Amino acid sequence: MxxxxxxxxxEKTGEFAAQGSALLNFALVGGAAFTPIQGYxxxxxxxxxxxxxxxxxxxxxxxxxxxxxYQSSEIPTSGDLELNQTNETL
Numbered sequence: 490m491x492x493x494x495x496x497x498x499x500e501k502t503g504e505f506a507a508q509g510s511a512l513l514n515f516a517l518v519g520g521a522a523f524t525p526i527q528g529y530x531x532x533x534x535x536x537x538x539x540x541x542x543x544x545x546x547x548x549x550x551x552x553x554x555x556x557x558x559y560q561s562s563e564i565p566t567s568g569d570l571e572l573n574q575t576n577e578t579l
Contacts (some may be wrong), residue, residue, distance in 0.1 A: 519546065 495513060502509040523542055531539035 495510070498513050499506050499509040523546060527539045527542040530542060
């Protein structure tokens with residue numbers, strides 16, 4: 490089942506296939522590594538406390554999204570798209 494899901498997940502990523510496959514593999518490894526840690530904390534303390542593990546993971550992902558992503562200045566705005574469409578019709 491994994492090969493099918495993997496190929497469907499990166500099917501239309503084009504030149505970003507390497508990054509897409511890396512992110513998919515990181516997600517799988519994270520699910521395999523952090524689930525036993527959460528289970529151990531649930532056994533040691535309680536289930537409510539164990540949910541700090543995914544909470545911390547979500548915080549790390551959010552920090553990555555806000556601080557470490559690159560935003561290109563070449564992304565067209567809606568006004569640019571309208572100008573390009575009118576120039577092509579002339």
